[in-house]
Amino acid sequence: MSLGIGVSVLIVALREQNKRLEKAIVDESKLFAETMAKNIESGYLLYILPERPLREITSFGNILFFWIVKPDGEIYLADDPQMLGKKIEDSSLSSEEVVVKDSIYSENGKKIKLVIYPLKMGAGEKPWSLFMGVSLETIGAAQKRIIFISFALFSLLTIFIFVISFYLAKRITKPLRSLEEGVRIIGRGNLDYKLKIRSGDEVEELAESFNQMAENLKRYYKTIEESKDVLEVRVKARTREIRELAAGLEDKVKERTKGLMESRDALLNMLEDVNVAREKAEEEKNKTSAIITNFSDGLLVFDKENNLAFVNPQAENFLKVKEEKIIGKSIPKLLKISFLQPLMKILGEGIEKTFRKELEINENLILEVTTVPVIREKEKIGNLVILHDVTREKLVDKMKTEFVSLAAHQLRTPLSVIKWTLKMFLDGDLGKLNKEQQDFLDSTYKSNEKMIALINDLLNITRIEEGRYLYNLVSADIEGLVDSIINSHREEIKKKRIKVTLRKPSKKIPKTLLDVEKIKIAIDNIFDNAIKYTLPGGEVTVYLKYDKKNIEVSIEDTGVGISEKQQGRLFTKFFRGSNVIRMETEGTGLGLFIAKNIIEAHGGKIWFESKEKVGTTFYFSLPIREKIPAGN
Numbered sequence: 103m104s105l106g107i108g109v110s111v112l113i114v115a116l117r118e119q120n121k122r123l124e125k126a127i128v129d130e131s132k133l134f135a136e137t138m139a140k141n142i143e144s145g146y147l148l149y150i151l152p153e154r155p156l157r158e159i160t161s162f163g164n165i166l167f168f169w170i171v172k173p174d175g176e177i178y179l180a181d182d183p184q185m186l187g188k189k190i191e192d193s194s195l196s197s198e199e200v201v202v203k204d205s206i207y208s209e210n211g212k213k214i215k216l217v218i219y220p221l222k223m224g225a226g227e228k229p230w231s232l233f234m235g236v237s238l239e240t241i242g243a244a245q246k247r248i249i250f251i252s253f254a255l256f257s258l259l260t261i262f263i264f265v266i267s268f269y270l271a272k273r274i275t276k277p278l279r280s281l282e283e284g285v286r287i288i289g290r291g292n293l294d295y296k297l298k299i300r301s302g303d304e305v306e307e308l309a310e311s312f313n314q315m316a317e318n319l320k321r322y323y324k325t326i327e328e329s330k331d332v333l334e335v336r337v338k339a340r341t342r343e344i345r346e347l348a349a350g351l352e353d354k355v356k357e358r359t360k361g362l363m364e365s366r367d368a369l370l371n372m373l374e375d376v377n378v379a380r381e382k383a384e385e386e387k388n389k390t391s392a393i394i395t396n397f398s399d400g401l402l403v404f405d406k407e408n409n410l411a412f413v414n415p416q417a418e419n420f421l422k423v424k425e426e427k428i429i430g431k432s433i434p435k436l437l438k439i440s441f442l443q444p445l446m447k448i449l450g451e452g453i454e455k456t457f458r459k460e461l462e463i464n465e466n467l468i469l470e471v472t473t474v475p476v477i478r479e480k481e482k483i484g485n486l487v488i489l490h491d492v493t494r495e496k497l498v499d500k501m502k503t504e505f506v507s508l509a510a511h512q513l514r515t516p517l518s519v520i521k522w523t524l525k526m527f528l529d530g531d532l533g534k535l536n537k538e539q540q541d542f543l544d545s546t547y548k549s550n551e552k553m554i555a556l557i558n559d560l561l562n563i564t565r566i567e568e569g570r571y572l573y574n575l576v577s578a579d580i581e582g583l584v585d586s587i588i589n590s591h592r593e594e595i596k597k598k599r600i601k602v603t604l605r606k607p608s609k610k611i612p613k614t615l616l617d618v619e620k621i622k623i624a625i626d627n628i629f630d631n632a633i634k635y636t637l638p639g640g641e642v643t644v645y646l647k648y649d650k651k652n653i654e655v656s657i658e659d660t661g662v663g664i665s666e667k668q669q670g671r672l673f674t675k676f677f678r679g680s681n682v683i684r685m686e687t688e689g690t691g692l693g694l695f696i697a698k699n700i701i702e703a704h705g706g707k708i709w710f711e712s713k714e715k716v717g718t719t720f721y722f723s724l725p726i727r728e729k730i731p732a733g734n
Contacts, residue, residue: 400489
């Protein structure tokens, strides 16, 4: 019966262990998928895939295959080159939620887990998907080990309990048998017989009592006949006491045996739980250590007292330090290490929140620094610092900027020649033109002007990216600049019947240091968009206000607005909203990018509020400065 109970307990435990292992594998796979998804979305993983095959990704843990699938089901990237371009059909394709479900692996027909993770790859309506197959074979292997260890422990414990039970039973029953045999001998009249029992308990005391009784019987044998009736009563009473004592001893043996069985079952359960917990913890530790050790980014972990608790090999390589020399040190102590000073200054003593802040180690190594708080049960227990190598991306950006600058300079000269030649024709310097010739050349002149404007925008972008955009900072009146920009658009305002209002404070706005040419470009780009994308009969309102530290300008329109899905890309290069492209096919998508960089170069900031089909308000602020800041 006890064997059956033990087997039942083992089966139940195995089922629970199977569930826990499967959940652990799924959770680990989802965490890995989330990490991969973030790298893919940032464009990093897609960049390195040609040099580091997907097979290297699937070498981690239980991952069998790894696909990146477009919304239409086409496999865009895969660890198996034969899968590229194939179409798949799945009900969870383009799901915006993480999906985990059972599937069958085609290569061996075994059951696996399929993890589908959404990827936000662009401005499309449907997300891409990350398909990842996860093997469950480690569960079977773990079950076999658990069954073997459990049966071994169960067998050893059963043998142990049997030996203990046999020993206890032998120690208790042997004196009882000797006692019983002695009672029979004395009962047959052999009063010289002595019970020799040395059990050290009630049985020994009982044996001594029998010996004493025999002595008494022998001593008073002569009086037995006289007191026969009395003696018979006493013998019966004594016999009854002996039987009750024997019955009590038997009950004690049964009670002790039952207690030992319960202890055995409890011990088995305890040993099994401890073993399962230990194996699970060891397995999770090994997997996590393997992932962190082989991670391509550098990782530093600080505890809640901001002492360095962990450094992975890639971080050691980036920072040219050894783990044993910096582990356990606080940020003030790390600041004393010359090679770590730039990084520690970025982090600050309290490890400030940082996102993709550049750190140039040397001309051949540029890192992006990002800090992430480590949260456990809603409590911050430390900070994770991620060091991402962007050296190659920066080199490519520099080469691209130099190419654009060279191309723009080479194009501007012939376009300027064309402009002045067309101007001479239009002004009649080269002879009188008829109406058809005049219209044709006027259209050509306007197209050439647009090309020159595009070239100027491209040159402005290269200057922005090279950090040499502000040249001539002078004390200027922002109110006058805004007035001049509004007046420059009077013809278009009148043509579209747009009501333009300028609201300014009663007191004069103080002057501040500005690069007048550049700030006019920034304001004009914002105001031009407001006029261009406001329908005829609409309104545009410009607000000016200031406080002790800043001047704030806001331009509010009743135009087409910006869709919520596209607002995150508004200040990026070459971006134009899908709704404004339908209204105005011409445009470079560079105006707001240039405006943002001009305003930020002045130490200001820019932001907006917008609702599609209602309108948009752009805000920007500039610091009030009388002197050029040190370092500019």
